Amino acid sequence: MAFSRLLFLIFLISILPAGNSVLPASAASELKGAGATFPQPFYEMLFTMYHRGHAVKVIYEGVGSGEGLRLLATRTVDFAGTDKTKRQETTDAGSGAILNVPTCVGAVAVVYNVPGNPKLRFTPDVIADIFLGRIKRWSDPRIAAVNRPAGLPDIPITVVYRVDASGTTFIFSDYLSKTSGEWNDIIGRGTSLKWPAGQGARGNPGVAGLVGQIPGSIGYVELVYAIGNKMTFGALRNRSGRFVMPTVKSVTAAASIDLASSADYSLTDTAVPNGYPISGFTWIALYREQNYGGRTREKAEDLVRLLSYIVHEGQKHAPSLHYAPLPKNVRRNADTLLGKITHGGVPVYRYREATKK
Numbered sequence: 228m229a230f231s232r233l234l235f236l237i238f239l240i241s242i243l244p245a246g247n248s249v250l251p252a253s254a255a256s257e258l259k260g261a262g263a264t265f266p267q268p269f270y271e272m273l274f275t276m277y278h279r280g281h282a283v284k285v286i287y288e289g290v291g292s293g294e295g296l297r298l299l300a301t302r303t304v305d306f307a308g309t310d311k312t313k314r315q316e317t318t319d320a321g322s323g324a325i326l327n328v329p330t331c332v333g334a335v336a337v338v339y340n341v342p343g344n345p346k347l348r349f350t351p352d353v354i355a356d357i358f359l360g361r362i363k364r365w366s367d368p369r370i371a372a373v374n375r376p377a378g379l380p381d382i383p384i385t386v387v388y389r390v391d392a393s394g395t396t397f398i399f400s401d402y403l404s405k406t407s408g409e410w411n412d413i414i415g416r417g418t419s420l421k422w423p424a425g426q427g428a429r430g431n432p433g434v435a436g437l438v439g440q441i442p443g444s445i446g447y448v449e450l451v452y453a454i455g456n457k458m459t460f461g462a463l464r465n466r467s468g469r470f471v472m473p474t475v476k477s478v479t480a481a482a483s484i485d486l487a488s489s490a491d492y493s494l495t496d497t498a499v500p501n502g503y504p505i506s507g508f509t510w511i512a513l514y515r516e517q518n519y520g521g522r523t524r525e526k527a528e529d530l531v532r533l534l535s536y537i538v539h540e541g542q543k544h545a546p547s548l549h550y551a552p553l554p555k556n557v558r559r560n561a562d563t564l565l566g567k568i569t570h571g572g573v574p575v576y577r578y579r580e581a582t583k584k
Contacts, residue, residue, distance in 0.1 A: 262295020293392020310394020386425025
């Protein structure tokens with residue numbers, strides 16, 4: 228795992244404010260979510276903080292975006308975490324309209340385990356050919372060409388990829404599909420891919436763990452997992468020709484887009500000069516109409532209040548875990564989406580002037 232459960236809980240306790248003790252579990256409402264591991268550290272922190280001040284317990288399982296959406300479709304969970312979305316609104320056949328509420332912005336880091344931990348730079352074509360299995364050794368001249376005077380060892384490259392349906396994989400492959408014609412023609416973009424080389428692992432924690440164990444390996448994980456495991460990750464050349472490291476600042480720059488003119492909300496291969504090119508929004512998916520399966524209006528209100536907390540008050544905590552907060556225009560978009568949620572046709576959310584801050 229990227230963080231041991233004990234260390235993570237110690238971290239949460241250290242940042243939580245005093246007072247506002249949690250109500251007994253028997254008196255608390257309970258919400259269940261599952262899905263993307265990309266934002267899981269951020270969600271776990273916010274859900275713990277929220278439970279401390281509210282009578283709502285939130286359980287979230289990081290099972291990958293694909294499985295999370297499947298569990299939402301079967302009404303096993305109240306919401307799903309996903310890193311892949313389309314234009315609002317999507318519809319799950321037989322289940323009703325689904326809204327995707329943006330929650331934060333993250334980065335996919337290219338992590339590697341090379342003796343000496345050299346700080347490397349990568350061009351899009353080199354990344355594509357490594358993951359296509361064409362560049363097979365770290366001493367390859369194409370890697371050396373953008374990393375002089377770094378002397379890289381003549382050892383084989385082991386690619387590590389996600390085996391589960393993953394939003395992180397979608398963001399990574401979306402970037403490669405935009406920057407490499409061969410990748411687009413051979414592999415394409417998707418949450419699950421037919422990888423031509425390497426070893427598979429489950430979840431961001433699994434990829435981070437496997438890369439850490441195999442000398443000469445390379446993989447892709449959400450930035451917080453790279454930092455949490457003290458991994459080495461590279462700078463990527465963006466569309467402006469600049470080599471940019473994944474940071475809160477460079478991810479924030481990539482997110483400065485006009486959602487109204489964006490066809491798919493994609494942030495990959497950004498045209499922003501200082502933007503990191505493998506950045507992406509992450510989302511919480513839920514049903515627009517909450518009156519299903521015997522759900523009460525109170526439970527629908529609990530869910531919407533939780534989402535409002537994430538979109539507004541929770542954003543100030545994003546940088547502490549190396550995520551970027553939502554830009555103001557995206558928060559406004561999220562409020563519009565929350566206003567569409569109904570229970571029995573009656574809106575659940577009431578927009579507050581305070582959220583315009």
